[in-house]
Amino acid sequence: MRIGISCYPTYGGSGAVATELGMRLAQRGHEVHFVSYAHPFRLPRFLRNTYFHEIEVSRYPLFEYPPYSLAATVAMHEVATQRHLDLFHVHYAVPHATSAWLAKQMLSEPGELKIVTTLHGTDITLVGQDPSYRSIVKFSIERSDGLTAVSNFLRLQTVATFGCIDCDVRVIPNFVDTEIFYRRPDGYHRNALANPDEKILMHLSNFRPVKRVEDVVRVAARVMENVPARLVLVGDGPDRPRAEERARNLGIGDRVVFLGKQESVAELLGVADLFLLPSESESFGLSALEAMASEVPVVGTRCGGLEEVVEDGVSGRLLPVGAVDAMATAAIDILSNPDRHKQIGAAGRAVSAERYSADRIVAMYEAFYEEVLGR
Numbered sequence: 001m002r003i004g005i006s007c008y009p010t011y012g013g014s015g016a017v018a019t020e021l022g023m024r025l026a027q028r029g030h031e032v033h034f035v036s037y038a039h040p041f042r043l044p045r046f047l048r049n050t051y052f053h054e055i056e057v058s059r060y061p062l063f064e065y066p067p068y069s070l071a072a073t074v075a076m077h078e079v080a081t082q083r084h085l086d087l088f089h090v091h092y093a094v095p096h097a098t099s100a101w102l103a104k105q106m107l108s109e110p111g112e113l114k115i116v117t118t119l120h121g122t123d124i125t126l127v128g129q130d131p132s133y134r135s136i137v138k139f140s141i142e143r144s145d146g147l148t149a150v151s152n153f154l155r156l157q158t159v160a161t162f163g164c165i166d167c168d169v170r171v172i173p174n175f176v177d178t179e180i181f182y183r184r185p186d187g188y189h190r191n192a193l194a195n196p197d198e199k200i201l202m203h204l205s206n207f208r209p210v211k212r213v214e215d216v217v218r219v220a221a222r223v224m225e226n227v228p229a230r231l232v233l234v235g236d237g238p239d240r241p242r243a244e245e246r247a248r249n250l251g252i253g254d255r256v257v258f259l260g261k262q263e264s265v266a267e268l269l270g271v272a273d274l275f276l277l278p279s280e281s282e283s284f285g286l287s288a289l290e291a292m293a294s295e296v297p298v299v300g301t302r303c304g305g306l307e308e309v310v311e312d313g314v315s316g317r318l319l320p321v322g323a324v325d326a327m328a329t330a331a332i333d334i335l336s337n338p339d340r341h342k343q344i345g346a347a348g349r350a351v352s353a354e355r356y357s358a359d360r361i362v363a364m365y366e367a368f369y370e371e372v373l374g375r
């Protein structure tokens with residue numbers, strides 16, 4: 001198949017999933033064209049069967065807001081025409097589903113290009129509900145030839161919030177490469193991040209309000225009252241200054257490490273002892289799955305799709321949103337009991353290797369493409 005993939009190239013789950021999927025499709029012999037405004041962060045410079053096409057968003061003094069959606073449409077149309085694509089797979093509906101639909105209409109034979117849209121999260125639960133976007137998001141997803149959601153929670157949210165009862169939203173969960181995400185031997189980066197007697201608590205996100213990063217710091221502060229530990233925060237975003245301030249106010253500033261954006265999160269997750277994800281809403285929680293593959297117990301919240309990934313009491317603990325004390329108690333319990341810690345880590349690794357293996361999920365996408373193409 002000749003497949004176009006559009007995604008946000010920056011650090012974030014949807015871009016990571018889109019890129020990892022494209023790379024694996026290319027390994028399976030498909031021709032994959034990434035269309036994005038920058039080189040996707042998980043895409044190596046050269047890989048057989050993969051091509052990168054940059055969306056050029058021109059500036060003009062009149063434009064206070066450069067029209068990214070139009071530039072994306074033009075790039076998608078150009079690639080679809082010149083590379084004779086069978087299918088365009090767009091990740092994150094806003095605005096990629098709209099740009100793809102427009103690009104398709106611009107073709108002389110629109111029926112020859114199929115559009116698959118994967119819904120990732122806030123494109124449905126937050127941004128997509130904003131009155132300035134809602135109607136065009138609904139229109140565009142209803143006109144996609146194939147729709148997938150990364151969890152059943154997100155599928156139900158899509159139907160409920162957009163009322164698109166006729167939408168056949170297929171659930172294809174995210175995946176993890178267990179050869180990249182695995183437990184690193186002691187000594188590795190661990191020595192650089194913490195003292196030998198300290199546990200490493202880790203959080204990884206884009207530090208937006210939905211992630212409740214201040215709760216991460218508050219949970220860590222409670223844990224540190226009982227267990228020698230350090231908190232390592234990976235990523236960056238608008239709530240980082242508040243998290244830094246909270247750490248200082250709670251008197252744990254010297255035991256909280258802000259690493260900022262990192263290329264190889266697998267090496268960091270592989271030395272963590274506990275992963276914290278106290279989000280307000282999470283349609284899947286890719287970082288939690290990557291932690292599980294690395295044998296790291298997850299303590300998070302009952303916030304939607306995360307409940308489909310982390311089994312409470314088996315691969316981690318899930319508590320109500322904002323329940324800082326309960327999350328801290330659960331974390332202390334796991335960290336103070338080596339056998340239980342090991343058991344939870346092993347359960348997470350097993351489920352990620354079985355249910356969420358790259359081979360299994362990429363095959364699901366391939367089969368879905370075939371179905372959409374009517375083959």
Ligand code: GMT
Binds near residue numbers: 013015121150283286
């Ligand atoms: O939806 C977003 O806010 C961004 C998106 C991203 O690019 O990281 O995150 C969503 O997609 C991820 C990949 O499918 C999921 O793992 C995240 O749970 C989801 N984020 C939210 O639902 C908040």
